[in-house]
Structures are given as structure tokens and as C-alpha cells.
Amino acid sequence: MRIELTDWGWRHAARTSWAVRDITCTIEAGERVLLLGASGSGKSTLLHALAGVLGGGQEGDETGTMLLDGKHPTRQRGRVGLVLQDPDASVVLARVGDDVAFGLENLGVPAEEIWPRVRAALDTVGLGRLPLDRPTEWLSGGQQQRLAIAGALAMRTPVLLLDEPTANLDPAGIRDVRDALGRIAADTTVILVEHRPELWLDLVDRVIVLGPDCGILADGAPAQVFTARRAELLAAGVWVPGAELPDLGLPAYAPGPDLLTTEDLAIGYDTPVRSGLDLGLPAATATAITGPNGAGKTTLALTLAGLLPRLGGRIRVAEHLQPPARRRRFGRTPDPHDPGSWRAKDLLTRIGTVFQHPEHQFVAATVADELAVGLHALGHPKSAIDARVAELLAVLHLDRLAGANPFSLSGGQKRRLSVGTVLATEPELIFLDEPTFGQDRRTWIDLVRLIGRILGEGRAVVSVTHDPDFLALLGRHRIEVAG
Amino acid sequence: MIAETAPSVRPTPTGTRLDRLNPVTRIVIAIIVSGPLILTLDWLSAATALVAVVIAALAVGFGIAQIARRLGVLLILAAITGTSMALYGEQGGRVWFHWLLITVTDNSLTLALAVFLRVLALGLSALLLFGDLDPTELADGLAQIVRLPARFVLGALAGVRMLGLFAADWRTLALARRARGLGDTGRLRRWLSMAFALLVLAIRRGSRLATAMEARGFGAEDGPPRTWARPSRLGRADVVGIGVAVLIVVLAVAMSLGFGTFHWVGSAG
Numbered sequence: 001m002r003i004e005l006t007d008w009g010w011r012h013a014a015r016t017s018w019a020v021r022d023i024t025c026t027i028e029a030g031e032r033v034l035l036l037g038a039s040g041s042g043k044s045t046l047l048h049a050l051a052g053v054l055g056g057g058q059e060g061d062e063t064g065t066m067l068l069d070g071k072h073p074t075r076q077r078g079r080v081g082l083v084l085q086d087p088d089a090s091v092v093l094a095r096v097g098d099d100v101a102f103g104l105e106n107l108g109v110p111a112e113e114i115w116p117r118v119r120a121a122l123d124t125v126g127l128g129r130l131p132l133d134r135p136t137e138w139l140s141g142g143q144q145q146r147l148a149i150a151g152a153l154a155m156r157t158p159v160l161l162l163d164e165p166t167a168n169l170d171p172a173g174i175r176d177v178r179d180a181l182g183r184i185a186a187d188t189t190v191i192l193v194e195h196r197p198e199l200w201l202d203l204v205d206r207v208i209v210l211g212p213d214c215g216i217l218a219d220g221a222p223a224q225v226f227t228a229r230r231a232e233l234l235a236a237g238v239w240v241p242g243a244e245l246p247d248l249g250l251p252a253y254a255p256g257p258d259l260l261t262t263e264d265l266a267i268g269y270d271t272p273v274r275s276g277l278d279l280g281l282p283a284a285t286a287t288a289i290t291g292p293n294g295a296g297k298t299t300l301a302l303t304l305a306g307l308l309p310r311l312g313g314r315i316r317v318a319e320h321l322q323p324p325a326r327r328r329r330f331g332r333t334p335d336p337h338d339p340g341s342w343r344a345k346d347l348l349t350r351i352g353t354v355f356q357h358p359e360h361q362f363v364a365a366t367v368a369d370e371l372a373v374g375l376h377a378l379g380h381p382k383s384a385i386d387a388r389v390a391e392l393l394a395v396l397h398l399d400r401l402a403g404a405n406p407f408s409l410s411g412g413q414k415r416r417l418s419v420g421t422v423l424a425t426e427p428e429l430i431f432l433d434e435p436t437f438g439q440d441r442r443t444w445i446d447l448v449r450l451i452g453r454i455l456g457e458g459r460a461v462v463s464v465t466h467d468p469d470f471l472a473l474l475g476r477h478r479i480e481v482a483g
Numbered sequence: 484m485i486a487e488t489a490p491s492v493r494p495t496p497t498g499t500r501l502d503r504l505n506p507v508t509r510i511v512i513a514i515i516v517s518g519p520l521i522l523t524l525d526w527l528s529a530a531t532a533l534v535a536v537v538i539a540a541l542a543v544g545f546g547i548a549q550i551a552r553r554l555g556v557l558l559i560l561a562a563i564t565g566t567s568m569a570l571y572g573e574q575g576g577r578v579w580f581h582w583l584l585i586t587v588t589d590n591s592l593t594l595a596l597a598v599f600l601r602v603l604a605l606g607l608s609a610l611l612l613f614g615d616l617d618p619t620e621l622a623d624g625l626a627q628i629v630r631l632p633a634r635f636v637l638g639a640l641a642g643v644r645m646l647g648l649f650a651a652d653w654r655t656l657a658l659a660r661r662a663r664g665l666g667d668t669g670r671l672r673r674w675l676s677m678a679f680a681l682l683v684l685a686i687r688r689g690s691r692l693a694t695a696m697e698a699r700g701f702g703a704e705d706g707p708p709r710t711w712a713r714p715s716r717l718g719r720a721d722v723v724g725i726g727v728a729v730l731i732v733v734l735a736v737a738m739s740l741g742f743g744t745f746h747w748v749g750s751a752g
Contacts, residue, residue: 053697078700088648089691092641092699094619101712103699108707111714118712137647151699269654307658344666353662359684360652361659363676377664407683421663 001079001158001189003027003050007064009214010045010054019045021063021214027206029158033191034200034222037210038237038440039412043193044085046210047161049073050191051082068159078107081152085164085438087141090148096122096139097132099147103155121154122147125180141293142173146180159189166194167438170292170466174199195440197222198241212236237442245469248445250452253476256283259318259429259460260304260339266312267296267303274300275312279479281429283318286455286474287462291481297464298356298433300481304462305353305431306339315339321350321428348374352422356433356464358414362406367398367417370406374425388424395453396420397446412443419450430454432463436470448473499544501612503720507624509612515728516608519736520601525746526593528739529600535731536608545611553614557606565599597746618643623715633709634702641692645685652684653677 009021020042027033037043048054049066052073068076081103084090093099100118109117115132122128125146130139139147145165152160162181166174181203184190194200197207207225211217217236218229226233226240233240258280266275273296281287281304289297302308304315315338322336323346334341339351355361364370371392375385393399396416401409406417415435422430435451436444451461451474465471471478501509520532540550569591576589622640625631656677660666665673700706739745 048694051698053694075705077697077703078706080698082695082698084691084695086691089688090695091644092692092696094644098619098712102696102701105710105712106700106703106706108710111710111712114710114712137644148695155699302658305662307661344661344664347662348664353659355655355659355662357655359680360655361663362680363660363663363665374664425664 001029001069001076003159003189004067005064006066008049008066009063010042010049010060011063012045012060013058015060018042018214019060020210023064023210023216025208025216025219027189027191029189030187031189031206032204033189033206033208034197034204035191035193035208035210036195036197036233036238037217038212039443040410041210041212041236042214043210044163047082047163047191047193050159051080051161052077053082078103078155079157079159081149081155081157081160083145083148083152083160083162083165085167087144087148087168090151091136091144092151094135094137095132096127096130096134096136096147099136100151100154103151107155117154117156118150121150124153124183125150126176126183140173142169142176145169145173145177149177149180153184158187159191160184162190162192162194164193164195164438166199168293171468172292178203195438196239197226198239201241209233209236209238234441237440239441245473246445248448248452248473249456250448250473251284251456253285255285255477256460257318259283259321261316262304262313263316264313265303265310265315267299267308268311269299269308272311274481277313281460281462282477283428283460284455284458285460285477286451287460287477287479288471288475289462289464289479289481290466290471290475295481297481300479301431301433301462301464302353303340305351305429306342306347307353309340310338317350323350345377348378348425348427350427351429351431352425352427353431354418354422354433354435356437358418359407361418361421362414365405366403367406367409368393368402370417371420371424374421378425392420392424395423395450412439412446415439415443415447416450419447423454427459429460429462432461432465434465434467435463436465436467444469500720501543501615503718504724505624505628505715505717505721506616506621507628507715508717508721508724509616512724512728513609513612515725515732517605519732520605522748523736523739523746524594524597524601524748525739525744526597526600527742527744528735529597529604531735531738532731533600533604533607535734536604536611539727539731540607540611550607550611553607553610554603557603557610560606561599561602564602565595568598569595620713620715623711623713627711627715628717637696637701641696642689645688645692648688649681649685652681656680 004026005023008023009018011018023046035043050073054060066073068080073080091099092102097118100121101114104114104117119128122130127143127146127150136144136147166177169177178199181190192200192204201222204222207220207222208216209218209225217232218225230240230243234243261280262277265277266272267277289301291297299308303310317337317339323334323342325336334343339347362370364373368389371389372385375388393402398413398417401413406414409417435447439447448470454461463474516532520529537550569587570585572591572594574586574588574590578586578588580587618640622636626633626636660673660677
């Protein structure tokens, strides 16, 4: 299928600026394209438009033309496969076989042809050995993404679009998705959005880079694009393979005494997923928690951070970090050693947590109020709160968005704000769940600088992460959670 | 053969002959059994129905322990409704006990027994019929046999799958409030902020799901007619099932008519 875009653009309804504009290019059948661009450059919008799922005139305005074999994409729906970033989002039905069959049913494929095609597609993505009635919710993130790819392949769509399919995956999951893409028939056009190009270079023959202010910044063979346009790409926040990171101002590795230690700790929501954990978190040091999807990394972080009750063993917090022992009039008396029993207010100045999805932790109507929530809970005077919020807004580069609703921010801005809400009350131990996940290079550098600053102030940072670049810089003290 | 390649094992099958019934048939059976039980109000028809349901359950392969466990749950519910009927039910005959609004009479005790048995019979048949109902198979049946619109049925089916995600979201939202220092007081306000955040997340998840479904050709107006990978059919088992249900109902009503205990809802006893 031939894809032709001429001065194409899209503006979401009720927005003044264009999500993407001035796109002119032709993609021939069977091309393998890596689509790059900074956050907010409109990569996802472009993919959704190609899949014909952007919606009609009520959803936004279209300009220029986008033609797939001479037809508007909404008339080619079902001939273009789309795999979304979040594995949860791509799975439609409750069982593996049914989920792959779903697209075929919609296309009107006769029932007797459906199951052989389902099996063939699952084989291609390396899931051929799963029983067809395996519940989809039992699959790991990497398996769910491969299931989504199988769902598209079974439809024999001439075009397959993938929107950051590996952003949520551990290294093994990324490898499996890569292998699955390598096995796709040669006449299928593949357009892939990913932040980190180096993993995909041997699978693609063309790179298209969307510019920060609309239009195409670069288009060509990978080697040529990355050498000839290197400076512009870096300036636009695009990851360029082999480009060195600037000096990020990280303090030298010098672990202090342990702030928190565990003895035979058991973690989990209702039933233990891990037990017998003996670990320590040194002061003023970056600690990384690594391990495959589903191993319990986040559960471990939430337990150490005093949010989830431990299911066994002990947690001991350094003396100076313990809240004063006080009797509670109602409920349990907190144990100063165990953060899980502390009052929420006691956590604020001692242990902070940034969740993987910032939306989970936003509670206020504006960015400024969001930063002030913890300070209010501590009962600080208004003048002190205002001063601290102003200071944080500047550090986070969010000054111009002080009055905006947190939910309306871009991904990178939300991430910075969620880190800021924790910094506001200056805890000594800070947990970050996947801090750099899905960020463009510029935001990534911002975040790592911010973490360097936190470490420089003598605080300890514990990150749950898969990010190899992050680990190279901040992963010297590491806790591996086995699969 | 399609039947061999199509997935047939459910995550939690009970392994009884009920599995041979189409989910639509199960709904029809539930309606047939519950109709007369809701419209009448005498103890004998309910007792007959309860006994017949238990016998039918044993016949299709439920173990005594399985039935007893379900009855155990229902006993509490039945006892509560039965007791309130005994205390406040329509008066008549000998007065056994009287205190303020409470009057226990012959009539109210008979009513209590009738209601007690009724809750057991209705509840047991519903629990047995729907306890292991598979949403996917139900959707297949509703769309192919009842001919409800596929858009509606499959949309609802995909939505059901999201409920588990919402539960996980809610839990994370609660932990995140604690991390923000909001775990100690102001429960109502915290709850409202969680409800708002959940709504935002739900809308986002819903629209992403709709995108994923559309991208797989779902709901295309000019598309070909949809086919079904899992044909949903009615067979002999379904005829037998409905026959048994009709038999139970006829037996229950005939007994109460025959012994003169028949009693419509609302009519004076």
C-alpha cells in the first residue's frame, strides 16, 4: 500500500495550535520507517490518522491530504494495523485466541478461516505455544504487545503502525517484540515510533524525524540522517545513536550509612510476591531497583516507601529519620521503625514517592496548588508555602504553567511536576517509579539533572527502572529483583 | 472442524452438564423459573421449586457440597427477609406476639416461611446458572442468537474487561494520596479527589480501547458484515434445559393449586 501525504496537518478540536502540520512524504509498500521526534511533535497523532481512527470533523480539523492507495485512511480502516504504547490498551478480549480473532471477525473473514490465521499470526510473534484460551490478563507486558502485533498481522494488513510498543517493557520483552517485528513479511509496510533509535536501526531502512514546530525535520536513510543532521536532531530533543550526553552534574558515588534496612522482608498486595529480602538503602546515594516486568519492583518500592504494609519480616529506619513516637487516639500506635505504620503526614518530610503514572498522584486543580498540597498538610504559613512553590516552579521549568490543570500538561511536564510535588516537602529518601520512561532526550536530561541536584543536597534516590542509560549513570548501587 | 480448534475451556468451568447450555438458554431458564416464584406467594410452591431445583442441580452434576455452600450464603439473606416478614407481615389468625409495630401471627409466619423458601429457590437457581457464566460466551450468544447489535454487545464485553484495571487504579490512587500526606483525615474529600481522578483515567482508558477496537476494523459502517469465530448455537441440551425449567414451574404451581395454598402476590390470604 502506497502512503502519500501532501501538506498534511491536524488540529485537535478546541486547540489553537496544530498537533502536526506541513507533512509531505511518500512511503512505498514494504518500507520500514522509524518515526522520531521530540515529545509533542505529533508522532502519535500522525499514526492515529494513518490508522483512520482520529475521528471526523468533530474531533478536529484536517488540512492537506493523506491518501492510502488513493483513499482517505478512514475508508481503509481494517487494512492498517495499529499497536499502542500501553499493553493494556491494545488488548480487547479476555482470551488470547479470541483477541487475535477479533479483527478477523470485524473484517468478515469466514469462521473456518479464522482459527488457522489466528494460529499463524501467533506463531509469527513467538506466542504459538500459548493455549488459545489463556486469559490475556495473565500475559506479561511483552507478551501482550506481541499479542497486539499478532492481532494486526492476522488481519494481513499491508501496513503496520507501532506507537512506542516497547516503552513499558523490560529488556527481555523489548527483545521479543524486536524479534517478532523481524519476522514480519517483507511486503508489509512498518512505521514505528520509538524514542531510542539505536535498538531498531537494523530493522528499518528509513528514518523520518518530525520537527518541534511542525513539518519534517529530516527524512532519509538512518546513517545519513543521524550524521548529517545530528546537531539539529539533538537540539530538537531527539535521541541520536552514539551521541554523548552532556555533563549532568551528578555527584560522585559515595554511599553513606544506611537510611533504611530490611530483614527477611516479605512484600505483596494480599499474598507475598517476594519474601526473605535483606537490603539496605544508603544515604545521599542513588539506588536502582531492576528486574523483569511483574517481578514485584514497584511493590517493593511502595513497601519500602511506607505506602503498602509489609507482609512479613522487618523494616528499620535510621534513628534520625524516625518520627517522634506519639500515641494515636484512634487506631494503631505508629512504630517509628516501620514507615508502613506512620501517619501520612510523617512520610512527607521523610520518605517521598513519585508514581509511575503521574495522573495517579495529582490531587489539585492547578500546578501551583499541586506543589503546595504537602506543605499545607504540614501546616506551613502561607508566605512560606508561596515562596517554596515559586522556587520549585523555577527549578522544574513550570513557571509559565503555574495556573494550568495538572491533567492538561504534556507527558514530560507531568513527570517533572510529580517529582516536584515530592521535592516540596524535602524528604530525605525519595522513591521514583520509572522516572525516565517514554521521555525524549531533552526531558531525560532535565530529569537526570534534577536527580543529580537532589543527590547533591544529601538526599537518597531509589529508582525503579529498565533504562540502560539511566542505569549506566545512576545504577551503581543496585537491587535486582529476580523474575 | 471449527469446533475442535475453537477454544472451549473456560478459566473456571464447574464441569457440570450445565456447561452444555448456551448462556442465552441459562437466562431463559432463570426467567422461566423465577417468573411464577415472584408472582405467587405461598410456601408450598416455593418448597416444591426448591426441592426440584436441588434435584435438577444434582442431576446435572453439581456435588452436594457445592449446592450446600451456595445455600449457606443464601440462608443469611433468606433468614433476614423471612424474619422481617414474620415480624411485620400481613396479620391474620392467632396472634403469637405483639410489641409496638411488631405483630407475629399465624398469617405472618406462613408468609415468612414462603418468603424464606422463595429466596432460597430463586437464589440457588440464579447462583447455579450464572455462577460460572463466561462473559465472552454470553456476548456471543446475545449477538448471534438474540441478535442484539454487535456494537453494543462487544463494546460492553470489552468494557467488562476494564473493570479489573479500574480496581487496580483505585488502589494505586489510594496509595498515592497517602504518599501526598493526605492519608490521615478528610476521608470524604480524599475520596472525591480519587473519584475524579478515576473518572479521568477511565475516560482515557475507554477512548484508548475504542481506538484499539476501531483500528481492528470494529464498527466500520461500510465494512463487510461481521462474522463470528465462535459460533453460538442452540442444541438439544438447550431444549432439555428449558423443558426441565417448565416442568419445575408447572409442578410447583400445580402442587399449590392442588393443595389449595395458591396465593398471588398482593391478594389477601
